[in-house]
Amino acid sequence: MSAYLEVEGLTRRFDRTVAVDRVSFGIERGGMLALLGPSGSGKTTTLRLLAGFEQPDDGLVRVEGEDVTRADPVARRFGMVFQHYALFPHLDVGENVAFGLESRRVRGTELARRVSRALGAVDLAGYERRRVGQLSGGQQQRVALARALAPEPRVLLLDEPLSNLDPALRERTRREIRDIIRRVGITTVLVTHEQDDAFDLGDRVAVLRGGRLEQIGTPDELYSAPAGAFVAGFVGRASSIPVQLLGLANRGTRVRIEGAEWEIDAEPSSNGHPLGERLLMARPESLRLTPPGPGAVPGTVTARRFTGPAALFQVRTEAGATLEVLGQPTAAAVGERVGIMPSRRAGGGIYLFASDDR
Ligand SMILES: Nc1ncnc2c1ncn2[C@@H]1O[C@H](COP(=O)(O)OP(=O)(O)O)[C@@H](O)[C@H]1O
Ligand SMILES: [Mg+2]
Known part of the structure; x- marks a missing residue:
């Protein structure tokens, strides 16, 4: 049986850098994979390849058995939350969430219904008319999550969703994000350089180093049976x-x-x-x-x-x-x-x- 999301031999070069080097993994429907690695290990590039913002030099991306390697970002129906969450400060919360739906030609009462449903899913029901600037960092991150979820993507991609938050807020927001994603049941790839984030959120963790996938497994497997010195030192x-x-x-x-x-x-x-x-x-x-x-x-x-x-x-x-x-x-x-x-x-x-x- 093949996985819901499959990545095979994914490779992306920039000049002399091999940013992503023959990376392969699969995720079951509803599974949550954390891509963990130090800065520069190819995490963001991997996510952009999955989203279709970047074209691979080699390799395949499949979802539900469909090859989407060359499909444009809208057609592949993946939702993404960016590292530096780009909420529009001049738009209110509802308009921010509507953004991704309008480009998919959702209008009128259907638009309002889906915005409200997405805000409900992130525990921000009724926040439509709030200004982005009035929200805490954790709430803003949940708005970004609602915006990504509103078009009902097949796969959710999160790039360091907690990196802009201070430590106290970080742990709470991590729990909130985990609960939201579990409830929605969406297949998710999360990128982080923090082991705590990866271990708390991922049911499996893939450790990246220099564009290569060093090891993939449950948090327990990585901790108790590291495949090499790098994983042993980086995980725990x-x-x-x-x-x-x-x-x-x-x-x-x-x-x-x-x-x-x-x-x-x-x-x-x-x-x-x-x-x-x-x-x-x-x-x-x-x-x-x-x-x-x-x-x-x-x-x-x-x-x-x-x-x-x-x-x-x-x-x-x-x-x-x-x-x-x-x-x-x-x-x-x-x-x-x-x-x-x-x-x-x-x-x-x-x-x-x-x-x-x-
Ligand atoms: N557009 C680009 N042009 C040139 N080099 C890039 C580009 N994007 C990423 N890289 C390089 O690819 C490597 C991986 O980058 P990235 O995927 O952003 O890593 P991470 O997200 O793990 O920090 C780095 O060496 C980075 O400098
Ligand atoms: Mg990055």
Whole structure:
């Protein structure tokens, strides 16, 4: 069975930049995919290719099995909310929402009905005659969402819809947007550089880097089984340190890590040489502080940050790596010499990658 929205080998070059590099994914009807990546990774270009504002050099876009790769933006019936939400300040809320419908030749009472329905869907029923400038940033973003939803698009495209909001408003607006989209049940692609947005909103997340899709999966899959060092570091916290792979152990893998030897519950990493140098990446909760001693990597606490019931310790090892370790707030003080061991709690959080995987 094929997906509702399918993207195959999508590619877009600008001069020497490959902005989008053979990107493929599928979304089921009503699914929500978050495209997550740092600035310049090709998120906006991917969205513009989907919307039809940009033509691909290669690849296909299909919706409901229909090839819309060369269809013009109106014909493909996708709705888009832009990063810098372009509400018209001289028009009222109702006129802003009507904008996309008028270009589709909806008029009169039908127009009023659909504007009112779209505003109702974003919990702004009755706001037709308000001025845009009277609304909060979160409300303005919901008007932009109503404008995109009013023509009843097949797919909704959102480009960093929360980036203009301050942190307090951001979380609330994120929840509102999530509830609205769930209620409408529309197939959605959301672009963001914020992991929290991607994880809260996406039922699946696609991580982009330099135009390439590094990994696609549920938030859980990305967090617990990152495909490479980039995803491990970009999704959640992880610190990295070079190690020597010594061989397989009873359970997992044996590594030399700055004079200590650890048995860790990690795949040995398939690429690269069978033994030798690897990059170890560890979630803070998969490490623990111990007194310095055999089996522990010695280091000095350089910072301690409270994160609720636990504290995040930054430890500088003797070879100069920095490892983040989660522990009891009273476990150590800044400046104290400590040891680091893998956490006793079995299962994940420590990964081995090829030493040049960066
Ligand atoms: N119209 C354009 N002309 C030239 N280069 C572009 C154009 N649009 C995007 N790029 C380049 O393509 C890459 C991806 O850009 P973009 O899709 O905007 O990334 P993101 O949205 O992830 O920040 C960047 O290197 C950017 O400079
Ligand atoms: Mg962008």
